[in-house]
Amino acid sequence: MSFLAWTAATGGLLLLMSLASGWIHRGPVTSFGLFLIAGILCGPWAFDVLHIDIVTHSEAVAHITEITMAASLFITGLKLRLPLQNNCWHTGLRLAFPAMLLTVGAMTLLAHWLVGLDWPIALAFGAIVAPTDPVLASLISVNDAQDDDSLRVAISSEAGMNDGSALPLLVLALLLFNGESLSGSLLTHWGAKEVIWAIGGGLVIGFGLGRLIGILATKLRNANGDVAPNDFLALALIALSYSLVQWLGASGFLAAFAAGLGLRRAELGVFRRHQPEDLSEDERVLPSEALVNPNKRLAHQGDNSMVKSIGFVVGDALSFGDTIERLLAAGMMVVLGVTLAQHWNLYGVLLGLVLFVVVRPLAVWLVTLRAGLPLGQRLLIGWLGIRGIGSLNYIAYAWTHGMEGPQMEIMTNMALTLVVCSVVIHGTTVSPLLNWRQRRLEALQRKV
Template identity: 30%
Template sequence: MILLTAWLPMILKRLPLSLPIVAMAAGYGVGPLLWSDTVVRAAYRPEVIERLTEFVILIALMGAGLRIKRPLSWRGWVSTLLMIAVAMPLSIFGMAALCWSLAGFSAASAVLIGTALAPTDPVLAAEVQAKPPGEEEGGEVRFVLTSEAGLNDGAAFPFVLLAIGLSTASFQAIWQSWLLSDVLLRILVGGVVGFLAGWCFGLLAFKLPSLELAKTGDGLVAVGVTLVSYGATEMLDGYGFLAVFIAAVTLRATDRGHDFHAAMAEFSEQIERILMVLIMLVFGAALRWGLLAPLGWRDILVGLLFLLLVRPLAGWASLAWSPLPTAAKGLIAFFGIRGLGTIYYLAFAVSRAEFEDAGRIWALSAFVIMCSVVLHGVSSSPVMNWVDRRRARVQKQHVTPDTTKPERATDDDVAGSAADFGGRREPEGS
């Protein structure tokens, strides 16, 4: 499978398939020939799967951050911030309400399911992410999906801790400590430590001639930056996922055009793909061995409503204040890909608190992951190829014949989707 991990992406570019689909199908079909029921259940224990998914998410966050070339500004990041501040809470609330009212879950279990499924996954979203360093960013749709996936894993953690708290106490008893500690303080610590780590490693990599890490050309540096950023933040009781992404974005900003970013991003992507395939193999085998057995018809209905209605509507509503055109808003709202982040949050929570109907929680979440992997995996490549072609046509229309420099687009041009697929011009010096 590791050999196929290197070979299959070349083949799958021509097909409406993705590597996670192939790995999941292989685990489902071949798993019983390789592993017994006991082996699969041992591999899918919360404490095992938590550590494995934790590491692959960290590597994916570093890779996503290194893809972000755009400087931080309100105009450039407003759509991302709306997706984090509006779409994700709406998705959590909507799914929790469905789980509580329609499927009969307890409040704590409903919040946990909603939180685990709300964030866009940075691991299974490679087809829709911004282009790697050294290439053009790829437009607004790719940028927003990449930056959202990078930030929302840290932003979702307060709600995971809320679900853990609700398993033993009422909301009235914990809301003050939750708001001050789990929301405000830990997010602040993660942001500050991530920025300082990225800034320090940026100096070591590009600014100090005697210590320039960039001269090594070794992509392994990305893993070191990831682990130092994460470990330091967790020691200070902050959100390490948030810190890793911010550290990567800050590191890229130190010298945006340096070739070393491409080496680090490529190494991170290779590790991410190998671990992702391994986890999806186990996930496919777990599906074969009865992970979906506790699933009822109400759970199936709730899962489909969330995937096809709640997330798209939440994303669409949050982008109502965004300057993006209609087509871009629809694509961003649709591609809320679930995956390994969901598995991590569930494993993290169930290993620290007792939740009613834990089997149903896993079954419902696994059902949504399975549907999302297939739905978004089949559609992402052809849709994003169409986006890239449309973006190229828009850019070509705004190039003058004599200077080959982009013209300033009119309001009608922007409304006609110059901005949504990447017609935005890069600021000077970026």
């Protein structure tokens, strides 16, 4: 196909998805699932017009998925407005760390015992397939800063933080694969650098950058009376937080998430200190971006209000970040669909079902025993752990850092197949389950 033909096909697909968005939101199939199907149709299993291999192009895949994840994590952090001491954060921590470790451990054992993978590659498999994906979790995560639904907040915070536990284990697998012996000195060095510094440095530096740049941008906009769109602030903050922290050897993904949190804390601080007196009681609980109309910016020209300035800053960041996230995620779902024919593996289906039905629900059940969560919510959290772009990034990371060979090819096939199964199974069940839950909550409220 020529460039013009591909351009027309891309435009047609995006137009179809846009026009059908209302039906998609009400139906069982998600937009990500439809992009996956489009990729499968373009690949060797159907029309055979597109040939892309994630392994062959692992470096490009690594960079594209890095950008996608960083943008998604930043937006996730920016939407979380609940106080950090809220119990939903505690649930997210339980899911992102102890539940993650249990899941990685179980999947490592299964990959070694059932498939016969060597321990380092089995550990890499566990680290790749265990995390809830921050990009595709947007189907389940908080809708905006006003959303305080405990289930959505728990999933959002888990997706934002679980790279802090999964990526260090992938790095450990790479060290063992490349000949390092499992010793006390190795674990000490790995723990100090890849766990303590990676997590602590990423969170602290990212949060500080987000808060500092948020306050600075707000003061400059307020001083100049600037109401023009400023979408590049989000891109700048994502790029700076991720690249700086990666350069310092800490977790860039956690930094992007923390940068979003930091910008949101800046918004909260400005809102509390400079809250306009003419706000109604209902408006006093709204985030700042809900108090400004981005389509009537000139109406706010010359309005010397810090709250409206931070509202424009945060609103522009959310709008631009959401667009970047959805565009890149759609592209990666098409790529995943195209490459599936080369990597389909029945062990991936089997281990995926075990992960979805047994391992993840059991891990969530164990770590939430004393969390005070309703039974139904614990069961839903146990099921709604979708895999996606993050797993693709980890696969590409392993290939670009020296993990290769016949067993690595088998592991890659298993992981990619498992991700596709997750996109299909979780994607088709998320809307019915959340709609059912919403009806139950509304019924309970009517009884009260």
